[in-house]
């Protein structure tokens with residue numbers, strides 16, 4: 203890296219400061235104009251004078267790292283130097299949309315459309331996957347480090363804490379933003395790739411819900427909530443698939459969180475992946491030699507599951523400067539000094555056999571015309587820019603039949619485009635807000651269609667209980683403070699809305715419960731994607747589709763009954779264990795207690811089998827005080843059951 207010592211013309215003279223755009227923990231950020239290319243950049247000036255050697259090393263490490271990285275969804279580095287020995291200057295591309303925290307603030311509670319969320323999520327996953335593939339941890343993924351371009355694309359930035367990993371893939375220093383602290387970090391377990399997944403999950407949750415996933419009145423409460431994994435529900439407007447993806451990233455145990463690659467292979471993200479710049483073929487389904495027709499006949503998730511290949515590693519830039527602070531030869535402690543490669547944007551790395559499919563798809567998107575007055579065009583007019591909801595996204599939103607059938611193969615429930623479309627007619631409604639959801643929940647002509655779609659999107663009838671139902675009716679404190687300490691007023695937030703929509707008398711109890719299942723189900727992967735209109739018309743006559751609907755409805759019924767049974771067992775167990783009034787009514791309290799414990803353990807075992815770790819933690823939590831882990835609670839439960847059974851036999 204160049205050291206500017208003051209005698210010669212400084213590089214900084216090439217930049218004209220337009221304005222100061224912010225101040226981070228380490229320095230100040232300026233919006234600047236380059237005198238030659240006339241482009242806007244962000245110049246970050248980090249003072250060094252009073253800093254420790256460790257700090258200097260970290261700052262230089264950031265420079266070194268950002269200079270090496272080259273990826274379509276990572277903030278592009280332009281230049282870096284040490285200015286007169288006093289400042290580190292880093293110049294990066296300017297992202298006109300600002301950071302995600304700002305974008306959420308600007309939206310003033312209007313939720314983003316599902317398609318936008320999926321696009322952002324896909325791009326973020328590609329960026330993080332690139333880092334992870336190159337053994338780089340970001341370690342500070344947060345809203346203010348996620349930027350948006352004028353085209354509404356993502357750029358992940360700020361690598362101040364990023365660190366190249368050692369061989370084991372773990373870095374042990376505790377860094378990061380308190381609100382996004384993952385459970386393993388709170389437990390002093392080394393930070394790894396899955397910790398970045400957690401932070402990304404927190405970001406995605408907040409982008410979707412406009413509030414942090416874990417909120418509590420104080421820090422202890424917050425830590426407890428993170429440790430328990432007790433998440434608030436996500437807004438009901440989003441598809442079960444999307445909600446499940448986000449929730450999977452927030453699983454308490456890092457091993458249970460998916461990797462970036464696994465997430466990118468999720469069928470729900472495939473259409474968005476195809477729209478991304480240079481999607482790695484590693485994440486795209488490989489088209490079989492079968493004809494599209496044959497292909498669509500295969501049942502999703504089984505023999506017809508898309509196969510994936512990982513044919514090419516992602517690459518760092520071929521040439522990157524190695525920075526030194528004081529002109530010495532000493533390397534800056536970056537472990538990876540081996541050959542690095544450029545991620546070439548011109549590379550077409552789509553698998554050859556996907557190309558025609560991709561081109562057909564793209565052609566369809568390009569020719570798709572969108573009604574500019576519809577929500578699909580105007581849904582977020584006050585967002586980053588008016589064009590952010592572009593034709594391409596709109597085409598995705600407009601639903602199944604806009605797609606190449608191959609792309610739908612095996613796809614699960616659609617993004618809730620029906621909800622968006624259901625609200626397109628009102629002139630004064632420019633945003634898709636909570637009120638719209640409420641309105642459609644209460645039922646109008648369109649709402650029935652929405653309900654139909656939800657019914658199709660409910661669990662596949664595995665008969666497994668979904669204890670999230672309990673979440674849906676949980677009470678919320680009136681004031682919460684965010685982990686950062688700022689208190690937020692009680693507003694008509696999304697989850698209060700969703701709570702009220704599930705607790706107030708719905709059209710029928712079944713409706714309310716269906717919504718609960720539809721929004722929280724894990725087993726959405728087995729459902730076929732069917733357009734709302736088709737459902738409506740097919741419902742009235744006998745057809746395979748109608749059979750499918752009925753089958754699904756039966757399965758939903760079954761799952762619902764199972765959930766109710768489990769709820770009853772759980773409540774009974776809770777009552778018995780808490781030793782409340784019911785206890786005295788029972789003839790043999792010890793026997794009852796043993797039975798209660800047994801049924802509770804059965805519920806736990808089922809959740810464990812389904813890998814519903816978050817729910818399991820939720821069930822186990824009430825039985826221990828705050829300091830006791832779920833594991834200890836489970837041991838305590840088992841021991842209690844054994845001794846209760848012994849006593850019961852003896853009496």
Ligand SMILES: Nc1ncnc2c1ncn2[C@@H]1O[C@H](COP(=O)(O)OP(=O)(O)OP(=O)(O)O)[C@@H](O)[C@H]1O
Nearest residue numbers: 223224225226227231244295296297300301346360
């Ligand atoms: N490339 C960029 N494009 C647009 N805005 C940027 C860019 N880089 C930084 N900013 C903005 O500049 C401000 C300061 O950013 P900076 O990265 O210095 O600190 P921070 O991320 O807010 O905090 P910290 O460094 O403590 O994490 C933020 O408001 C951020 O949104």
